[in-house]
Amino acid sequence: MNEPVLVSACLLGLNTRYDGKVLPKEPVIEALKERYLLIPACPEQLGGLSTPRPAAEILEGDGFSVLSGKARVVNRRGQDVTEAFLRGAREVLRVARFLGIRRAVLKARSPSCGLSPKVGVTAALLLSEGLEVYELG
Numbered sequence: 304m305n306e307p308v309l310v311s312a313c314l315l316g317l318n319t320r321y322d323g324k325v326l327p328k329e330p331v332i333e334a335l336k337e338r339y340l341l342i343p344a345c346p347e348q349l350g351g352l353s354t355p356r357p358a359a360e361i362l363e364g365d366g367f368s369v370l371s372g373k374a375r376v377v378n379r380r381g382q383d384v385t386e387a388f389l390r391g392a393r394e395v396l397r398v399a400r401f402l403g404i405r406r407a408v409l410k411a412r413s414p415s416c417g418l419s420p421k422v423g424v425t426a427a428l429l430l431s432e433g434l435e436v437y438e439l440g
Contacts, residue, residue: 305340309399309407309429311416312343314439319345323355329439335408344398346415346425350391352384359384361414366392366427376414376424388415392425396432404434411438
């Protein structure tokens with residue numbers, strides 16, 4: 304059996320993006336599919352947020368700061384969605400542990416999944432638990 308790799312669901316063409324748009328498939332995803340068992344996950348949906356939903360950003364820090372309680376995630380409407388982001392990150396980690404996943408390919412520029420320009424909440428949790436995390440798109 305191919306090694307399982309966690310992948311942001313939106314990168315696999317699933318309707319999970321905050322704006323409800325479906326991303327075109329990245330060519331690298333097709334290459335990964337040949338070698339790995341791709342496991343889709345959307346931390347924001349797993350945290351209880353809907354699709355579509357207002358865009359959100361991490362204020363005053365990054366995902367590591369959110370995990371330590373020093374920063375918050377707030378959407379464009381001014382609503383604090385920190386707890387949903389934390390709940391979703393924990394659920395993604397639970398999936399990774401259950402399936403023995405050691406690697407993740409996550410969506411760039413996301414307050415959940417990104418590594419740049421800020422590390423997202425889910426990316427920070429997975430990194431802190433020793434997973435290899437890469438970003439795409």
